[in-house]
Amino acid sequence: MRTKTLKKNKINVITLGCSKNVYDSEVLMGQLKANGKEVVHEEEGNVVVINTCGFINNAKEESVNTILEYMQKKEDGEVDKVFVTGCLSERYKPDLQKEIPNVDQYFGTTELPGLLKALGADYKHELIGERLTTTPKNYAYLKIAEGCDRPCSFCAIPLMRGKHKSTPIEHLVTEAEKLAANGVKELILIAQDLTYYGLDLYKKRNLAELLENLVKVEGIEWIRLHYAFPTGFPMDVLDVMKREPKVCNYLDIPLQHISDNILKSMRRGTTQEKTTKLLKEFRKAVPEMTIRTTLIVGYPGETEEDFQTLKQWVKDMRFERLGCFTYSHEENTHAYNLEDDVPQDVKQQRANEIMEIQSQISWELNQEKIGKEFKVVIDRKEGNYFVGRTEFDSPDVDNEVLIDAKETYLKTGDYYTVKVTEAEDFDLYAEVSK
Secondary structure, three states: OOOOOOOOOEEEEEEOOOHHHHHHHHHHHHHHHHOOOEEEEOOOOOEEEEEEOOOOHHHHHHHHHHHHHHHHHHHOOOOOEEEEEEHHHHHHHHHHHHHOOOOOEEOOOOOHHHHHHHOOOOOOOOOOOOOOOOOOOOEEEEEOEEOOOOOOOOOOHHHHHOOOEEOOHHHHHHHHHHHHHOOOOEEEEEOOOHHHOOHHHHOOOOHHHHHHHHOOOOOOOEEEEOOOOOOOOOOHHHHHHHHOOOEEEEEEOOOEOOOHHHHHHHOOOOOHHHHHHHHHHHHHHOOOOEEEEEEEEOOOOOOHHHHHHHHHHHHHHOOOEEEEEEOOOOOOOHHHHOOOOOOHHHHHHHHHHHHHHHHHHHHHHHHOOOOOEEEEEEEEEEOOEEEEEOOOOOOOOOOEEEEEOOOOOOOOOOEEEEEEEEEOOOEEEEEEOO
């Protein structure tokens, strides 16, 4: 027979999925702390909140498995309560309630006040920018908008996150100031679509003005842009990037595909010609810019010819950073009406081929860095190395710079100038410049 623990509730928040979820968990934890609750991130606690991802099959599986794991712990008396929130819960709440009924309560992505109430806390509106960050202390995500108005055929995000809604500039500046006061030196700007920022509030694309306000925040050294969209990109952002040293010469712009047939079916609102022209304009405006993109292979109807077009284009464009995903057939998306006709092994083979090409490109580009000096930030120590990043690299997804810890002592979160001595596909080896 299970007995209820008598100890004071300790709330353990578990985050699955993307950086937007990380941000949401941090806001939740900030609210709980302001209510005097004891809260931890992915440690032991007798009350558990699982912030789920519902984007593609693998993510959904991981979310469901995590819920089942904690239901077993609840059954065994190791935890008292389990609450589920986030994208999976938003998208599949009725199914989840039916399949896993012992969860104490399910909440969607916009039900933070209700979740707080269930945890015995009040939603405090005045807490602009009050978060408990879970990333290394030197960087933090800054979510500048929620939701998405784009009609991409393969994407379920609008189902889970709703329409695009920008956060006002003054709120974001306040949040950035509070993060900087806590030692954050790098802001990673995130949204489902950065390029749409401001259209709803200011009746114009206003990312450039936001950047001009954020660079004035004392203590912030780097500002990085994630998840831009290729149509309607506000070109004045490039002027700010060129002019302001704090804005990293870096842009994450998921392009998904390049074959005109596939782009049309994906409802991307662009063509191979327009996309290639845009990238050339980026490189002309900011020659030292690193462009990161992501691609989807195995989309319904992707022929061998479409794939060869994509392969050749990856070779021609020589992206500094690139990731590749296999298509996931998601119900209630526009593409779900199409036949998922590319076999899984073909999807995987195509993804592997793209990443092989990219690995070679990355190796060649990295060889050019040998002997050159770069400013790096140290994120952590791992084994015998301090692990750092240049302004051209985002945490977790991009290249890293390894510096021998036996030779030099470096402080996590500090910036150093280093000289590259060796280079592999995705790692650079360096020593601190004398």
